[in-house]
Amino acid sequence: MSKKTPLYECHLEQKAVMADFAGFLLPLRFESELKEHESVRNAAGMFDVSHMGEFLIKGKNAKKFLQYILSNNIDNCHPFTSQYSLLLNDEGGIIDDLIVYNLDHDEYLLCVNASNIEKDFNWVLKQAKNFNDVECIDLSEQYSQIALQGPNTFLILKKLGFDQQVNKNSFCKWMLQGAELIVAATGYTGEQNGVEIFVPNKNAEELWKKILSFRADFGVLPCGLSSRDTLRIEAGLLLFGVDMDESITPLEAGLMFAVDVNKNFIAHNALALKKGKIEQKLFGFSLEEKGIARSGYEVFDLNDKKIGRVTSGSLPSKREFALGFAYLDKNIKNGDHVFIQIRNKKVKAIIRQRNFLKN
């Protein structure tokens, strides 16, 4: 039985096409996923991301604990800032990717993927057994989350009475009609302006409707999973379960920017051993002919040798040619040409940086 978020009724009122995602009923799209994608790039788009998981890690050893289990250097995650990090196993395999928020006073919030809530929490509890003075609490059921992304984000928030300065990756608290919200300048769309708002369940619907009331003034549209996918692909952002899983290390996934290789943490030795020995890497590609390359499609070099497979692919709004990511032989370079098998045709593609917004 799929779970509903507190915004479920709102979505039905807006005539959203619903879908099951990680055990939750969420909007796949509202009117048009192309228009939703454009609204985020040109005005603003809003997403129900209440399905994500939230863990509170607190105690005198919370920081020491997180420094051990997370890949990134938590010393660089100052109070009231957030940091992208990876939960790795002792072989360097990716258990999940997440964002950690430093709430100050030895308290941290981990925001994890909905599909991994149970797995991640069990893992965190298991690891915490080796530390004193660390408490782990699963707050996932208590929090809803609304993401507002696009150039008009802060104009809309200002109209709602929020005028605090929040730098990228920072967050602050916002008292809205007696409720304490967390407004974080983070996002999954590649937009410079955007926030993810943690809101108590009982206040979620009111906030959602308030933001939507600015549709005429600021062009904000409700957006679903489909446009969320095209936006994140265009921005070069990975999706757990599609672009990486526990069989993949950050070396292959191109996520070493989120790893502090010098610190002594759970995956330090495994990654040191595997460095320089990986066989495949995750590259970005765009097609050079019409068509769409999708997950699982095979990739060949110009000599017709199979060199890998597509993980994510789509045709985002306003793009002439389809984009995506693929695991390919490690010797491939940006600028190389390849063929992707699309049904009975081999379609030419070019390999490039994954962030298609920047290149």
Added chain:
Amino acid sequence: MMHNVPSNLLFTKEHEWITKNQQVATIGITDHAQSCLGDVVYVELPEKGSIVEKGKPIGVVESVKAVSDIYAPATGKVLEINQKAIDDPSLINTEPYENGWLLKIELLKAEETSDLLSDADYEELLLLESK
């Protein structure tokens, strides 16, 4: 949700439509089909001059999220494909029965259309599928 089901067409279970009583028949996908797909972003059609066989996949209509096969409602020779729809796939969403048509074929076995669904039959199918 009420979908448009014109009475002058015949339909397939796979949500294609074909014009009635014409030697040169026009084929497309239904309003219900485009609604399920969401924004159509890419169309692949058979080559002019090729033969399409009833019931076999002859091309695809792709949305942002999914690939959907197009099945031939009848056997025939492809006379024309709709370049406008190839260049602007959104026509399939906005005008599935008008400018969003996909291809025209010369029927080779006219009797094959006798087991296709009437508009009433297709509406009933949609009702059953929605349950």
